Amino acid sequence: xxxxxxxxxxxxxxxxxxxxxxxxxxxxxxxxxxxxxxxxxxxxxxxxxxxxxxxxxxxxxxxxxxxxxxxxxxxxxxxxxxxxxxxxxxxxxxxxxxxxxxxxxxxxxxxxxxxxxxxxxxxxxxxxxxxxxxxxxxxxxxxxxxxxxxxxxxxxxxxxxxxxxxxxxxxxxxxxxxxxxxxxxxxxxxxxxxxxxxxxxxxxxxxxxxxxxxxxxxxxxxxxxxxxxxxxxxxxxxxxxxxxxxxxxxxxxxxxxxxxxxxxxxxxxxxxxxxxxxxxxxxxxxxxxxxxxxxxxxxxxxxxxxxxxxxxxxxxxxxxxxxxxxxxxxxxxxxxxxxxxxxxxxxxxxxxxxxxxxxxxxxxxxxxxxxxxxxxxxxxxxxxxxxxxxxxxxxxxxxxxxxxxxxxxxxxxxxxxxxxxxxxxxxxxxxxxxxxxxxxxxxxxxxxxxxxxxxxxxxxxxxxxxxxxxxxxxxx
Amino acid sequence: xxxxxxxxxxxxxxxxxxxxxxxxxxxxxxxxxxxxxxxxxxxxxxxxxxxxxxxxxxxxxxxxxxxxxxxxxxxxxxxxxxxxxxxxxxxxx
Numbered sequence: 341x342x343x344x345x346x347x348x349x350x351x352x353x354x355x356x357x358x359x360x361x362x363x364x365x366x367x368x369x370x371x372x373x374x375x376x377x378x379x380x381x382x383x384x385x386x387x388x389x390x391x392x393x394x395x396x397x398x399x400x401x402x403x404x405x406x407x408x409x410x411x412x413x414x415x416x417x418x419x420x421x422x423x424x425x426x427x428x429x430x431x432x433x434x435x436x437x438x439x440x441x442x443x444x445x446x447x448x449x450x451x452x453x454x455x456x457x458x459x460x461x462x463x464x465x466x467x468x469x470x471x472x473x474x475x476x477x478x479x480x481x482x483x484x485x486x487x488x489x490x491x492x493x494x495x496x497x498x499x500x501x502x503x504x505x506x507x508x509x510x511x512x513x514x515x516x517x518x519x520x521x522x523x524x525x526x527x528x529x530x531x532x533x534x535x536x537x538x539x540x541x542x543x544x545x546x547x548x549x550x551x552x553x554x555x556x557x558x559x560x561x562x563x564x565x566x567x568x569x570x571x572x573x574x575x576x577x578x579x580x581x582x583x584x585x586x587x588x589x590x591x592x593x594x595x596x597x598x599x600x601x602x603x604x605x606x607x608x609x610x611x612x613x614x615x616x617x618x619x620x621x622x623x624x625x626x627x628x629x630x631x632x633x634x635x636x637x638x639x640x641x642x643x644x645x646x647x648x649x650x651x652x653x654x655x656x657x658x659x660x661x662x663x664x665x666x667x668x669x670x671x672x673x674x675x676x677x678x679x680x681x682x683x684x685x686x687x688x689x690x691x692x693x694x695x696x697x698x699x700x701x702x703x704x705x706x707x708x709x710x711x712x713x714x715x716x717x718x719x720x721x722x723x724x725x726x727x728x729x730x731x732x733x734x735x736x737x738x739x740x741x742x743x744x745x746x747x748x749x750x751x752x753x754x755x756x757x758x759x760x761x762x763x764x765x766x767x768x769x770x771x772x773x774x775x776x777x778x779x780x781x782x783x784x785x786x787x788x789x790x791x792x793x794x795x796x797x798x799x800x801x802x803x804x805x806x807x808x809x810x811x812x813x814x815x816x
Numbered sequence: 817x818x819x820x821x822x823x824x825x826x827x828x829x830x831x832x833x834x835x836x837x838x839x840x841x842x843x844x845x846x847x848x849x850x851x852x853x854x855x856x857x858x859x860x861x862x863x864x865x866x867x868x869x870x871x872x873x874x875x876x877x878x879x880x881x882x883x884x885x886x887x888x889x890x891x892x893x894x895x896x897x898x899x900x901x902x903x904x905x906x907x908x909x
Contacts, residue, residue, distance in 0.1 A: 346865065346866070346869040347869070349855070353851070353855065356847070356851070357848070360844050529843055529844040529845075530841070530843050530844075531841040531843075532841060532842055532843060532844050532846075532847060533836055533839055533841055533842070534841075534842035534843070534846045534847055534850070535839060535840070535842065536836065536839050537847070538847075538850060603847050605844075607836065772838065774839070775837070775838035775839060778838070778839045778840065782840055786846050786849045786850060787849065787853060789846075789850050790849055790850040790851075790852070790853025790854050790857075791853055791854075791857065793850055793853070793854035794853060794854035794855075794856070794857030794858055794861075795857070797854055797857075797858050798857070798858060798861055798862060798902065801858070801862055801865060802902070802905060802906050
């Protein structure tokens with residue numbers, strides 16, 4: 341079940357009133373049980389068998405949390421427990437996500453060395469959302485160990501936190517320390533961010549069903565499937581198109597997730613903040629998939645030593661963090677290259693920005709800021725080629741086609757060009773746009789808002805694709 | 817990737833206040849009103865979508881009954897006008 345479908349709309353139309361009726365009846369536990377049951381029903385649409393894996397992950401992290409709580413007087417024991425908990429989480433993730441890749445690569449290596457023995461190949465089904473719910477489980481036990489969370493929570497709360505359907509399969513990666521305190525009291529029916537929720541849902545639907553859909557179907561998929569068959573301009577348009585598509589696809593999921601959680605009375609972190617207006621790559625990572633980049637920073641980069649061990653170790657930590665971030669996306673060399681390119685660039689950027697002249701420089705003039713945005717955007721686009729291409733050779737073929745002389749474009753139409761332009765233009769809208777729109781929303785009668793929302797749904801349905809493809813981040 | 821000092825105490829508002837800063841909270845009743853109007857409008861004008869969806873459901877007695885009711889609803893909306901206009905607009909692209 342994906343968000344922009346009638347199935348999800350009907351599912352939500354049942355869950356939303358049920359959960360608020362339980363709140364109105366002062367049945368907080370029933371409210372939680374309704375949300376949990378709905379979340380497992382939502383997840384079972386992909387595979388009911390894998391719902392047991394989700395439950396096992398919840399029990400593992402809940403149990404680890406209890407043990408951390410019980411070992412409060414012994415820091416060494418608590419450290420051992422949290423290490424074991426993190427290791428088991430990563431082992432489960434590693435098995436489902438990387439076993440196939442690992443065995444194939446090892447077998448190739450063994451054959452190269454002339455050894456006849458082979459690691460058995462098993463077809464492992466990748467559970468949807470496993471990277472997200474594993475990271476949230478780790479967040480729970482690490483936050484507890486670090487003291488960011490004051491005490492272990494009951495099974496019901498941990499289950500709610502990890503399985504909550506809006507973020508379950510593609511994020512945002514919600515932090516235990518920011519979400520679990522929200523479960524201590526029932527959500528307040530008189531304090532729902534309605535304008536925020538409605539606007540994010542409608543805008544998310546438009547981005548996914550119209551912008552991301554048509555760019556994928558009419559341009560990106562065709563060019564990435566066979567770059568050599570297309571002109572240089574088509575390939576360039578497909579690269580820009582993919583940059584817009586992945587932004588509109590993934591940020592749409594986050595927007596809808598934040599919106600539907602807001603209408604249920606819960607708050608999530610912001611996940612995207614106009615990433616393509618970043619002037620540096622470090623700034624890009626503060627704006628893109630913020631819940632993952634801050635997770636990697638707090639649970640990987642900082643424990644690795646962060647910038648505390650001098651410049652060389654800082655560069656190493658940046659590179660390692662980004663390579664591991666790349667591998668998190670999938671078991672393939674293209675993701676390793678994608679992560680290494682980002683990590684390398686971040687290291688170089690850090691090296692250059694640590695020069696005293698740069699540190700004490702006054703505010704940068706407009707042309708330098710514009711140049712920074714252009715350079716970072718094009719570097720990110722270059723990295724997206726590896727991210728999107730089927731394989732590394734296909735990515736190299738894309739880049740080669742880009743630099744070879746070519747003929748006239750055949751795929752780029754004014755409609756696709758306007759979708760790319762729109763996807764880039766929204767990066768430069770005022771940062772307080774949501775606040776301004778909310779002020780307008782407050783002045784409009786609720787009935788008119790309902791009519792406008794219905795109109796937007798009809799427009800999206802009319803110009804969106806017939807079959808909405810799964811969100812890109814479902815595969816991670 | 818930016819460095820931040822290691823947090824030592826719970827901060828339940830991490831990352832949430834930014835989105836909601838300056839926004840005014842409403843009530844769950846507003847959501848209900850907006851939802852009912854928007855969905856009624858959707859199923860009235862796009863009754864064809866509803867009919868197609870019911871036909872795609874796994875086949876059993878309940879879904880067959882549902883598909884039949886949705887088809888009747890779509891026929892009525894076509895006759896009354898909104899669905900016919902919408903279908904014409906959709907076909908234009």
